[in-house]
Amino acid sequence: MILVLVEKTLDGAAVEVSLETLTFARSLSEAGGGVPVDAVVVGDVSDSLRAQLAAYGVRELHHLTGAGFEAFAGAAWASGIETVLATTRSVVVTAAGTPRGGEVLAHLAARSGAEMAANVISFDGLSPFVVRRQVVGGQAVEEMRLATRPTIFTVAGHAVEASPAATPGAAAVVEHAPDVAEADLVARVVSTEEPEPDLSGSLKSARVVVGAGRGAGGAEGFDDLLELADLLGAPLGVSRVVTSLGWRPHHEQVGQTGSRISPDLYIPCGISGAIQHWAGCSAAKAILAINTDPDAPMVTKATHAVIGDLHEVVPAINAEIRRRRAG
Amino acid sequence: MSVLVCVKRVPDATSEIVLTEDGQSVDGRFAGFTMSAHEECAVELAVQAASATGGEATVLTLGDADAVEQLRAALAVGCTAATHVVADAQQFGPADVAREIAAVVRDHEAAGRSHDLVLLGNDAADTGDFQVGIRLAHELGRPVVTGVSKVTVAEVDGRLVVTASGDGPDGYETYRVPLPAVVSVLEGGVEPRYPTVPGRMKAKKVSIEEREPGAAPTGQARVRWSLPPAAPSDVQILGKGPDAAPAVVDLFEKLGVLAR
Numbered sequence: 001m002i003l004v005l006v007e008k009t010l011d012g013a014a015v016e017v018s019l020e021t022l023t024f025a026r027s028l029s030e031a032g033g034g035v036p037v038d039a040v041v042v043g044d045v046s047d048s049l050r051a052q053l054a055a056y057g058v059r060e061l062h063h064l065t066g067a068g069f070e071a072f073a074g075a076a077w078a079s080g081i082e083t084v085l086a087t088t089r090s091v092v093v094t095a096a097g098t099p100r101g102g103e104v105l106a107h108l109a110a111r112s113g114a115e116m117a118a119n120v121i122s123f124d125g126l127s128p129f130v131v132r133r134q135v136v137g138g139q140a141v142e143e144m145r146l147a148t149r150p151t152i153f154t155v156a157g158h159a160v161e162a163s164p165a166a167t168p169g170a171a172a173v174v175e176h177a178p179d180v181a182e183a184d185l186v187a188r189v190v191s192t193e194e195p196e197p198d199l200s201g202s203l204k205s206a207r208v209v210v211g212a213g214r215g216a217g218g219a220e221g222f223d224d225l226l227e228l229a230d231l232l233g234a235p236l237g238v239s240r241v242v243t244s245l246g247w248r249p250h251h252e253q254v255g256q257t258g259s260r261i262s263p264d265l266y267i268p269c270g271i272s273g274a275i276q277h278w279a280g281c282s283a284a285k286a287i288l289a290i291n292t293d294p295d296a297p298m299v300t301k302a303t304h305a306v307i308g309d310l311h312e313v314v315p316a317i318n319a320e321i322r323r324r325r326a327g
Numbered sequence: 328m329s330v331l332v333c334v335k336r337v338p339d340a341t342s343e344i345v346l347t348e349d350g351q352s353v354d355g356r357f358a359g360f361t362m363s364a365h366e367e368c369a370v371e372l373a374v375q376a377a378s379a380t381g382g383e384a385t386v387l388t389l390g391d392a393d394a395v396e397q398l399r400a401a402l403a404v405g406c407t408a409a410t411h412v413v414a415d416a417q418q419f420g421p422a423d424v425a426r427e428i429a430a431v432v433r434d435h436e437a438a439g440r441s442h443d444l445v446l447l448g449n450d451a452a453d454t455g456d457f458q459v460g461i462r463l464a465h466e467l468g469r470p471v472v473t474g475v476s477k478v479t480v481a482e483v484d485g486r487l488v489v490t491a492s493g494d495g496p497d498g499y500e501t502y503r504v505p506l507p508a509v510v511s512v513l514e515g516g517v518e519p520r521y522p523t524v525p526g527r528m529k530a531k532k533v534s535i536e537e538r539e540p541g542a543a544p545t546g547q548a549r550v551r552w553s554l555p556p557a558a559p560s561d562v563q564i565l566g567k568g569p570d571a572a573p574a575v576v577d578l579f580e581k582l583g584v585l586a587r
């Protein structure tokens with residue numbers, strides 16, 4: 001069996017990257033002669049989540065509940081997965097390369113003395129089991145041989161496209177309510193602040209997206225970019241540098257650990273085009289890069305580019321749009 | 328209270344890299360070396376936590392002789408002691424590194440210096456294994472919090488407690504854990520200070536504890552690294568600077584994205 005840790009949105013649906021991981025697991029299963037794919041979910045499971053997982057080919061849905069799972073604790077989730085593994089024979093345990101996914105699987109690997117591969121993008125062979133994963137900030141790819149069983153790895157966000165199974169699974173619910181050891185609950189979330197409203201829906205479906213990266217220069221460097229977005233009726237999408245530094249909210253992030261967009265036109269300004277960003281924007285039909293560096297990957301991968309300082313180029317574009325609209 | 332912060336000498340991944348012939352690492356002849364932004368923030372948080380509790384921050388690295396540069400950089404911004412496990416980091420997998428750090432923690436404790444808080448980066452900028460902190464916590468039998476950007480230590484009911492917080496999938500999350508504990512840090516929650524000239528002078532005078540690895544590494548599961556082939560570029564350059572604006576707006580009109 002291949003066991004996939006599935007994470008949920010605040011609305012209780014499976015997150016997109018978990019569906020991608022299920023898709024990855026199915027291709028592994030096909031290569032391995034049809035080993036079943038099971039899911040493990042912590043906390044509430046709605047009928048619609050169950051239907052969603054069935055559509056993705058899940059055979060059994062292992063449902064972890066109990067006092068130990070009320071607040072997130074990485075070690076507790078790992079111990080829950082150990083409970084599931086004790087009842088089923090599992091050759092692979094995998095999760096999306098999210099903060100939770102990586103944390104829980106690293107706990108599982110440490111506890112079981114197994115190796116763990118982070119941010120896998122594909123697999124090369126089953127015996128020996130060889131995966132390819134991102135290293136050096138995504139600039140290089142590592143071929144890695146995983147010798148320990150079960151094989152533990154996370155799948156990089158947007159490395160594969162989520163697609164439902166040709167034949168749906170039963171997604172039969174198997175209940176698990178294990179006691180969690182006190183030691184596994186010491187490091188647990190004690191409070192969660194109301195998240196900012198998630199407005200990423202409009203980003204994912206937008207026809208035009210204006211992108212902004214470190215080149216914006218600071219939280220105060222977005223005025224011209226927001227005006228361009230306004231003139232085009234487009235949402236803003238940003239790089240992780242921008243959200244990490246707190247210049248813009250996380251729901252605007254495009255990339256492996258953000259949204260995947262597929263607009264007719266993407267206009268990345270001051271974004272270098274790291275592989276993790278590209279993972280979120282490669283589906284754009286046209287890309288107009290604005291960058292001071294003609295050799296930036298975003299420029300060479302784009303369909304169109306302007307070489308220059310975004311703080312000069314973007315105001316000039318805004319003025320030109322206003323001029324044509326007035327005339 | 329004593330804080331230990333773990334940093335790794337890594338090639339600067341923001342500039343283009345070249346791999347060694349055997350595909351086992353980045354070719355150092357063509358790379359600049361740094362510590363990652365996550366670890367710079369971990370160093371800053373370590374120094375702040377140490378000073379808030381009247382303690383000391385020790386920096387540790389496992390790396391070759393050149394990794395002294397990263398230890399000195401941490402000493403220049405407020406760490407007061409350094410430990411260098413002299414070894415070729417390329418040969419050490421994440422489980423090996425965790426075991427070596429744990430050995431240092433135990434030996435220091437036996438010598439009367441117990442690192443109640445150990446800080447690391449969330450992920451190393453080169454190998455990106457996302458696991459050394461958790462494996463270390465497992466080795467030491469301590470609780471671990473990962474991926475947080477703010478870390479403070481305070482006394483609560485006579486016990487030192489670390490409060491760690493950061494963005495989580497369900498909102499901004501806080502953990503509160505009694506020491507001893509391990510915490511891995513993501514950049515963004517704190518501004519790393521710049522070294523001052525007196526800071527650099529002081530750093531030069533600190534004598535660095537050098538040790539050999541406690542055990543032979545079990546090694547990497549790596550077969551090889553490779554660079555993805557560069558896709559041919561067919562970008563059309565519309566111009567340079569603000570003069571390109573008309574050509575840009577022509578493109579908008581052609582793509583039909585200008586109409587309201």
Ligand SMILES: Cc1cc2nc3c(=O)[nH]c(=O)nc-3n(C[C@H](O)[C@H](O)[C@H](O)COP(=O)(O)OP(=O)(O)OC[C@H]3O[C@@H](n4cnc5c(N)ncnc54)[C@H](O)[C@@H]3O)c2cc1C
Pocket residue numbers: 119137138212213214215216238239240241242253254255256257258269270271272273274275276277280290291292293296308309310311341455
């Ligand atoms: C596991 C993992 C997951 C990640 N997930 C994501 C993700 O989801 N999304 C994401 O974006 N990143 C992600 N990253 C980070 C990614 O590797 C890059 O660090 C990030 O995308 C770089 O952001 P940037 O392009 O804004 O900054 P930089 O790489 O610093 O690039 C800045 C660019 O702006 C240009 N520039 C500078 N000044 C100007 C100016 N005045 N005018 C015009 N151009 C200018 C420069 O030439 C450069 O090309 C992830 C990394 C890891 C390890």
Ligand SMILES: Nc1ncnc2c1ncn2[C@@H]1O[C@H](COP(=O)(O)O)[C@@H](O)[C@H]1O
Pocket residue numbers: 333334335336365366387388389390416421424446447448449450451452454455456457458459460
């Ligand atoms: N060779 C090393 N020396 C010191 N610290 C390290 C070393 N390798 C990894 N670390 C620490 O462990 C963190 C996570 O690394 P990793 O799990 O390899 O991605 C890094 O950010 C460092 O803080």
